[in-house]
Amino acid sequence: FVCPTEIIAFSERADDFRKINCEVIAASTDSHFTHLAWINTSRKQGGLGPMNIPILSDKSHRIARDYGVLNEETGVPFRGLFIVDDKQALRQITVNDLPVGRSVDETLRLVQAFQYTDKYGEVCPANWQPGAKTIKPDTKAAQEYFVDAN
Incomplete structure (x- = not known):
């Protein structure tokens, strides 16, 4: 069904x-x-x-x-x-x-997240949506994200 x-x-x-x-x-x-x-x-x-x-x-x-x-x-x-x-x-x-069925919206979001990380080299935090802030995978640079997000 x-x-x-x-x-x-x-x-x-x-x-x-x-x-x-x-x-x-x-x-x-x-x-x-x-x-x-x-x-x-x-x-x-x-x-x-x-x-x-x-x-x-x-x-x-x-x-x-x-x-x-x-x-x-x-x-x-x-x-x-x-x-x-x-x-x-x-x-x-x-x-x-x-x-239980799968979510089209979540699948679309995941594809976009993988494409973003591949293109820009940054990582996508939990619940990331296109256009939202990402994290630079560097200890010092990541601080910018954590300061803004918290």
């Missing part, structure tokens, strides 16, 4: 991710036939409707297993979210238990 809400939420925000040079890809262990049926089912009936992101079929469970989110006992993957940068480095992993 949670899956379509997440896929729709990320699909609806796909342009926000593209504006910051980020692509979103969904994956599920259902077949591509199931995905097609899901897309052709209206959202009012629990379907996905039109999508702005691709949905990969991981019928073999290889992706889920490789990323460490497959529950081998049940054969059902947990809700995994992975941020991979333009150098193919895994920057962030979120794994939720099945009853």
Whole structure:
């Protein structure tokens, strides 16, 4: 029941991710036939409707297993979210238990934070938002942030 809400939420925000040079890809262990049926089912009936992101079929469970989110006992993957940068480095992993969905806003914030730190060499404090102060990773320079923040 949670899956379509997440896929729709990320699909609806796909342009926000593209504006910051980020692509979103969904994956599920259902077949591509199931995905097609899901897309052709209206959202009012629990379907996905039109999508702005691709949905990969991981019928073999290889992706889920490789990323460490497959529950081998049940054969059902947990809700995994992975941020991979333009150098193919895994920057962030979120794994939720099945009853709770992931946050699109938090994912967008994390991508922006990683991009900021890569570009400027500064670090982002807790709850950082684009445009907020960052910390220079130097003991003396960091004092400016701590004086202002406290």
